[in-house]
Amino acid sequence: MHSRQTALRRTFVCAAVAVAVFAASPAAADDYPNRPVTFITPAAAGNSPDVATRFIADRLGALWKQQIVVMNRPGAGGLLAAQAASTVTPDGYTLYMTQASTFTVLPVTQAEKAGPLLKTFVPIALIAEQPIAVSVSPAIPVKTVAELIDYIKKQPQTVQFAASNRGGQSHLTGELFARKAGVKMTYIHGPSAATSVTDVTAGRIPMMFEGIAGVAGAMQGGAVRVIGVGSGKRLSNYPDIPTIGETVPGFESQGWIMLMAPAGTPDAIVQKVANDLRGIVEDPAVAKRFAAIGTYPHWLSPADSAAYIKKQEDQWWPLVREVGVKR
Known part of the structure; x- marks a missing residue:
């Protein structure tokens, strides 16, 4: 009798396991989500x-x-x-x-x-x-990424770049650019992308790294010049802006x-x-x-x-x- 009860319990356990496996199968997603x-x-x-x-x-x-x-x-x-x-x-x-x-x-x-x-x-x-873009003030004689690198090399460690969110993507993009392009710059923290744009358009800081959306308005108004983007390929809505990687091989951010x-x-x-x-x-x-x-x-x-x-x-x-x- 005892052995029969044990066998029955094992049967129920096996059945429960089978149900659990079935529930985790693709059929379990058929009614997902139902709330x-x-x-x-x-x-x-x-x-x-x-x-x-x-x-x-x-x-x-x-x-x-x-x-x-x-x-x-x-x-x-x-x-x-x-x-x-x-x-x-x-x-x-x-x-x-x-x-x-x-x-x-x-x-x-x-x-x-x-x-x-x-x-x-x-x-x-x-x-x-x-993608993060590199933008410059129209006040500096720079229209391409290659010209920017040459501009920085002529005055090492004195050129500042603005970027919001210390340790965020914009800041790290500037640091990555410096290392891959072989230049030395000084990071200036801004509390927001808008602050960076204001500093660059006012000529207080010559360049910045920010998301393309954050600089689009200033770019269209001629207040800043976007010279490169960190995407792997040129952007569909800004096809005339080169990628930074076209000048600095392997660069992407x-x-x-x-x-x-x-x-x-x-x-x-x-x-x-x-x-x-x-x-x-x-x-x-x-x-x-x-x-x-x-x-x-x-x-x-x-x-x-x-x-x-x-x-x-x-x-x-x-x-x-x-x-x-x-x-």
Whole structure:
């Protein structure tokens, strides 16, 4: 009798395991999502990553016929958002829309907290890149990246560059440019891209590194001269502006936006979200809308997104250590 009860219990356990395996299969994503989804982002409300995130959320919500709530958790260089996103149930209903600096800076500046924390996420898809541009004041005799390098070399360490957010993408782009171009410059911190633009247009600082959207208005008005962009290829809406890499081989610097999920999220859900995002990101109408805010769609699969992060870490971590950025 005892042996029969034991056998029955084993049967029930096996059945339960089978059900669990079935639930994690692709069929489990068939009705996903059947309730609202939340995106947690380190972006501050109103900046370009936030605008892009909300646009994607609206398009994806319309596709799913479910509301997507965007929750802004700026602060601590992106650590607050990562912490909030790491504590949720890994069921696909709370996802993490991360930014470049969270992975390229935090693991160095806050290694004990951020290092282990960021390993608790799995990439869903890279969504877009936000290239950094180098701009100069019309008051200096520089119209190309090559001329800028020559201008700096003639007065080493006396040429200043402005960039917002110490340790952020704009600042690090300036530092990377100095090393790859073999020049020496002095960094001047500005609290915002607007401050950098004001300093350069007023002639107080000769050059700056900022996202293309932040300088577009000043460029169109002739107040600054954008001479190069950090993208891998020329931008669709600014085809006459060369890439910095055309003069400084191998140079590339872009912010980026990627959707991630807490580790343990069913793979079927990760793949579904990635595939649905691809249809949105590769829509020409989205590319046009994004370009207006200096954002350029670039979809990558979960596996390719993971490789992309690794490449970014390899590029930026040594520089962050060398610059000695502290947060």
